[in-house]
Amino acid sequence: METHRERRGELKIFFGYAAGVGKTSAMLKSAWEQLEKGRDVVCGHVEQHSRASVLEMAAELPQVPEKENRELDLDGLMARRPELAVVDELAHTNRPGGRHEKRYQDIEELLNSGIDVYTTLNVQHLESLCDVAASITGTIVRERIPDKIFDRAAQVELVDLEPEELRRRIREGDVVRESQIETALQNYFTLEKLTALRKLALRRCAERSGHAGKPERRKGAGEFRTEESILVGLSSSPSNEKILRAAARMAGAFGGRLTALFVETPETEAMNRENKERLRNHMHLAEQLGAVIETVYGEDVAFQIAEYARISGTTKVVVGRSGVKKNRFSLKASFSEKLTFYLPDIDIYIIPEQETAEAVLHRKKVLNEKLTSGDFVKSLLILVGxxxxxxxxxxxxFGEANIIMVYILGVLVTAVATSHRVxxxxxxxVSVLAFNFFFTKPEYTLKAYDASYPVTFLIMFTAAFLASSLALKIKKQARQSAKTAYRTQVLLDTNQLLQQEKDGAGIAKTAVRQLMKLLKRDIIYYGASGGSLEEPLICPAGEDGRGRFGYLDDNEKAVAAWVYRNNKRAGASTSTLGSAKCLYLAIRSQGAVYGVVGIALEQGESLSAFENNLVLSILLECAVALEKEQLRQKREEAQAQAKNEQLRANLLRSISHDLRTPLTSISGNAGILMSNPLDEITRKRLYTDIYDDSMWLYNLVENLLSVTRMEDGTMHINMQAELLEELVMEALRHVSRKSKEHVIRAELPDDLQLVRVDSKLIVQVLINLVDNAIKYTPGGSEIVIRSRAEGGRVLISVADDGPGIPDEQKSRVFEMFYTAGNTVADSRRGxxxxxxxxxxxxxxxxGQITVTDNSPHGAVFTFSLTAEEVKIHE
Incomplete structure (x- = not known):
């Protein structure tokens, strides 16, 4: 997981209203000032069409050489890591083959790596203003940047120049080539156009200054909103770009929040690749303009927009109005009329849009694509039937009413079996005509003798058409509902499955499986560990997914690594490293990246709006689950550390008390022996006390060392076949001297019992159990060691007839620092x-060790060991 982000660099934009006002010159002068102040400044790129004096000023700065194709060397700048980089033309489009499609993306990566950047920009290159600038100049610029880049810049310096002065520079040949001077002055650089562009640039800078640093207002508990909430519709219409930019300018002017809403209808799936690509571009444009993308589902677009506007608290709605004239005989209300009816209390801004001949041709083409020959054959067969x-x-x-019902049923079947209302x-x-032709007199003509037949035909046609329309609508709604239900179920299942997983690997595998289930595409997952990506996990949608597409080559891994480092999407269908076979997305939460997911896409393919929203939802849930898992691990580590600290404190407290008592006794008895003449009996008693205390200390130290080795895993267990009787006898020779006050015996079977153990450790177990029985039973008590074979195990028990252990203490007697009869760990010699x-x-x-009651009183400690088979060789 990425837990630390270095300082982000600061961007300074030298902003102008037209070429030639002196942006590059002002940028270079400011860079020279920073260089003279001692900052590490390098020049990464300056456009070659600049004036000779400007190019000389740039050449004297420290350089990171450009690439052979005259493009910015991004990797060279990243490796050089200056404090400040000078990069001209923020809106420039890079040549194919680079990491990014646009230069502003290169600059974003420099800023993310902590490098400050100076750059230049003209007002017509701002995305939200390109339509306005085009209406002034008559030319639409293709190189544009998102407004958020401009608004987030640390500084914007307006480089201003009087239009007349700019025209003078043009005449002197400082701005355009000498052969183009007159054309430029007459067409683009007219006084009126330059004045309008200058006003536009001044107003945009004023808007930025007005919104800079303005705090957001809180809505309710923990929610953020601004005064105005503006909603704009998303569609695949070629004119939707104009509507989006108009809405973005309105949001900027009001300082409001912009939401772009896409209504997915049953016809959305039928869109061809061209329309889908245009819709994806519009969504990308909306994101660049700072809009939040939302998706709803329904057949009535106006109603869905109105419902979302009411629920979300929208204050203004921006929509388009087609320039196509409405049929005067049509009873159907237009989109804008329906929206006005649904939202009488909300301001609706209608942006005129002219439907181009290309759009009309495309609509007819889509209609023709839907009218397939297969549907025609189905309709004909149903009619014949x-x-x-x-x-x-x-x-x-049968009467004519029954025959009419048969034809109406046929129309219903046609509506269900075909894909278009036509x-x-x-x-x-045709059903009305067929009924007239075959079943009304005179038969096999389109005449009718009965005067009531025209009314019958009209009612029959109306009933058939209404029934078929309802059937078609229900079919579409059923299909849409089934798809929505399936996707919703996938999301719910994802949430439940992620909660059930117990580790990070399980969480990642579940998320990948759910993504594959949802998208029906190959999915690649890169986990993160130690600041880098781990080996990928591939979940192929088909059997040959891994070998067919080659997702593991160095290029694909490099794209995934870039996404992990920069916390941004890249790969197929994006403008960053778009040559990749997969679209790579970061699994992120709260600015931390927990992994990268790759989604395999065909050439020119992209995720739909709904698919994109679902993928982001699943990845967010996965990131939250991984975040919780890491927090759980940290919490467990903290708890284990706290427990270890508590154990260490208990150990130090116990040692400080229990070592002091025997050491005081030993030193006191030794002092008495050294300073006073004593009789033989007294000296022997003091020697015995000194020996007993020394042996107690020895056993204590042995237990401490053994516990330490067992806890940290450094104890080596040497398993060998041992005779159980020898182990018991060896243990009894080392038990406490106080064993003379008790009756200790071993009741072992006559058969040889071999066990596979570490003899030294098992002897220590027997010594501890016997010493424990001696310690907690009165003098004269009986202690018995028994053994018996049971299956492939040998059960050894140490029983005493002392007071026993209460039931509530049996579950704790094997805990460290717990002593029966006194729960304080520093009780004397316990x-x-x-x-x-x-x-x-x-x-x-x-094996296992347990404690049970002895009959009629006392305690029995029993443990099991693995039996070793006895082989007798004759």
């Missing part, structure tokens, strides 16, 4: 290490 059934009914003497309309009309060590040793041997 209805006619045959009608003739059968007529021969059986077939339902035609089927309704550190509570012996039984804890026994449990650790037996567990390391693959």
């Amino acid at each position: 209805a006619t045959i059934i009608g003739k059968a009914f007529q021969s059986l003497g 077939f339902s309309l035609c089927s309704s009309l 550190m509570g290490l012996g039984l804890a060590l026994c449990k650790s040793i037996i567990t390391a041997h693959g």
Whole structure:
């Protein structure tokens, strides 16, 4: 996980209203001032069409050489890492083959790496103002930058020049070539156009200054909003760009929040690749303009926009109005009329849009694509079938009402079986004609003798068409509902499955599987560890996904690594490293990146708006789950550290008390022996006390060392076949001298019992258990060691007939620093290490140790060991 982000560099834009006002010159002069102040300044790129004096000023600065194709060497600048980089022309479009499509993306990467940047920009290159500038100059510029780049700049310096002075520079040949001077002055650099562009630049700078540093107002508890909330519609219409820019300018003027809403209808899936690509570009434009993209679903676009506007608290709605004239005989309300009816209390701004001949041609082309020959054949067969059934009914003497119902049923079947309303309309009309031709007198003509037949035909046509329209609408809604339900279920399942996972690997695999299930595409996941990406996990949608597409080459891994470092999307369908086979997205939350997901896309393919929203939702849930998992691990580590600290404190407290008592006794007895003449009996008693205290200290130190080795895993267990009787006898030779006050015996079977153990550790277990029994039973008590074979195990028990252990203490006697009868760990000569060590040793041997009651009183400690098979060789 990426936990630390270095300082972000500061961007300074030298802003002008036209070429030639002196932006590059002002930028270079400011760079020279910074160089003279001792800052590390380098020149990365200056446009070659600049004046000779400007190029000389740039050449004298420290340089990072450009690439052979005259483009900015981004990697060279990143490797050089100056404090300040000078990069001309912020809105420039890079030549194919570079990392980014636009230069402003190169500059964003420099800023993210902590490098300050000086750059230049003209007002007509701002995305939200390009339409306005085009209306002034008559030329639409293709190189544009998102307004957020301009608004987020640390400084914007307006480089101003009187229009007349600029025209004088043009005449002197400082701005354009000598052969183009007169053309430029007459067409682009007219006084009126320059004055209008200058006003536009001044107003944009004023707007930026007015909004800079303005705090957001809170809405409710923890929600942020501004005074105005502006909603704009998203569509694949070629004129939608103009509407989006108008809405963005309105949001900027009001200081409001901009939301771009896309209404997915049943016809959305039928859009061709050209329309889908245009819609994706419009969504990208909306994001660049600072809009939040939202998606809703329904057939009535105006109603869905109105409902979203009411629910979200929208204050202004911006929509387009087609220049196509409405048919005077049409009873259907226009989109703007319906929206006005649905939203009587909200301001609606209608932007005129002229439908181009290309758009009309495209709409006709889409209609023709939907009218397929297959649907025509289906409609014809259904009509023929209805006619045959009608003739059968007529021969059986059924009335005309039954035959009419057969034709209406046929129209309904046609509506369900075909994909366009035209077939339902035609089927309704042809059914009326067929009924008239085959079943009204005179038959096999389109005449009718009965005067009521025209009314019958009209009612039949109306009923058939309405029924077919409703059937078609229900079919589309059912299809849309099924798709929405499936996607919603995938999201719900993702949430539940992620919560069930217990580790980061499981969370990542679940998210990848859900993405593959949703998108039906190959998915690649790169986990993050130690500041870099791990080996990828591929979840192929088909059996041959890994080998067919080659997702693991160095180029793909480099794109994924770039996404991880920069916390931005890249790869297929993006303007950054777009030659990749996959679209790479960061799994991120709260600015931290937990991994990267790659989604395989075909050439020219992109995710739909709805798919993109669902993918981002799943990735966010995955990031939140990974964040919780890391927090849980940190919490467990903190708890383990706190527990270790508590154990260390208990150990120090216990040692400080329990070592002081025997050492005081030893030193006191030794002092008495050294200073006073004593009789033989007294000296022997003092020697015995000194020996007992020394052995107690020895056993204490042995237990401490063993516990330490068991806890940190450094104890080496040497498993060998050992005779159990020898282990028991060896343990009894080392038990406490106070064992003479007790009756200790071993009741072992006559058969040889071999166990596979570390003999030294098991002897220590037996010594601790016997010493524990001696310590907690009165003098004269009986202590018995028994063993028995049970399956492939040998059970060894140490029983005493003392007071026993209460039931509530049995579950804790094997805990470290717990002593029965006194829960304080620093009670005299009772550190509570012996039984804890026994449990650790037996567990390391693959066995278990338990404590039960002895009959009629006392306690029995039982542990199991692995039996070794006895082989007898004759």
